[in-house]
Amino acid sequence: MDSLRGIAAFLVVLYHYTTTYRSLYGHNFSRQFDFAYGNYGVELFFMISGFVIFFSFKNITDGKDFLFKRITRLYPAYWFCAIVTFAAVQFFGLPGLETSFTDFLINLTMFQKLVGVPEVDGVYWTLFYEWMFYLMLLVIFVTRKLDKILYIGAVWMALNFVNMHLYEIPFASKLLNLYYGAFFYSGILFYLLKFKPEVRKHVQVQLAIVAAMALSFYIEKGLTDVLIIGGMYLVFFLSISGKLDFMSNRVFLFLGSISYPLYLFHQYIGYIIINNIKDYFGSSVLVIVPPIVFSIICAYLISVYVEQPVMQRMKNWYKARAGNKPAQESKQVVTSAFAQPKPEKPERFKIGSVSRSEL
DSSP: OHHHHHHHHHHHHHHIIIHHHHHHHHOOSOOOOOTTGGGHHHHHHHHHHHHHHHHGGGGGOOOOHHHHHHHHHHHHHHHHHHHHHHHHHHHOOOTTTTOEEEEEEHHHHTTGGGGOOSSSSGGGGHHHHHHEEEEHHHHHTTTTTGGGGHHHHHHHHHHHHIIIIIOOOOHHHHHHHTTHHHHHHHHHHHHHHOOOGGHHHHHHHHHHHHHHHHHHGGGGHHHHHHHHHHHHHHHHHHTTTTTGGOOOHHHHHHHHHHHHHHHHHHHHHHHHHHHHHHHHHHGGGGGGGHHHHHHHHHHHHHHIIIIHHHHHHHHHHHHTTTTTTOOOOOOOOOOEEEEEEEESSSSOTTTOOOOOTTO
């Protein structure tokens, strides 16, 4: 999952620095170097989130615990990147993409999409859908219905189908995540397929239906798009089956460890860099190399000196408030906000017989 997350983040970076930048400001190099399908790294992100967030409930005691862990994962790096990006755009300028100070303040909530406020950085739009998914699972968790997830998911997917193919449901389409719900739910189904053999047949049927539905959403875009989405499902299946263990190498794991700050930081900062250096590169595609290198270095520094320390202090405060001893500082690189620790053993709760104590 960490390797896939790192790859997904890098695909998005390539897409923004080639195809998206060209549509906004124009490139001097040929279109044949554009990475036009890298945007599908976002759908892969959503699928990974479905898998790891559902897994995370094995370590959750109550709804407040779940919310706190999500906040500590998401906000420290996000606030830092939002501040730096807003300041950089104000200072250097980025025609057509500037935001007001009021917009910036609303962006700090991550819920700017709910009130129609533009993002300080274009990539922030996905975080709203992440939060809608988290809150949906939170409601299911606190009402003790996690054991009914296959039935709830079936209804959710039916609403997704209606919203995408028949009638766009006003407002609820955002609150209920009816645009990208199929990918979040697919991640949950892959999790159940791996760790819940007692419901394997039911899960396989649902996964086949949901995958077909997800593919149908992209038919109008073209065959290549459909094949990419299908390939995404294949890669995920091979991953949970242990067929892609060779991807757990230092490069991909490193990218996975910095994937969240890399995702948050790269777009508008990278555009500013390209705007100021592209004349020196002529018609060479190498113009995207400096912003890639700069973004990766900054993402690492943000992860090590901002994300991890702030997360640790917040966790220590939370544990101290609950009367527990603060945790020791870890010397290992903490995974990004989209990541979860690797499981030491499968969790014990069973679909169909969940209890509060087991969660």
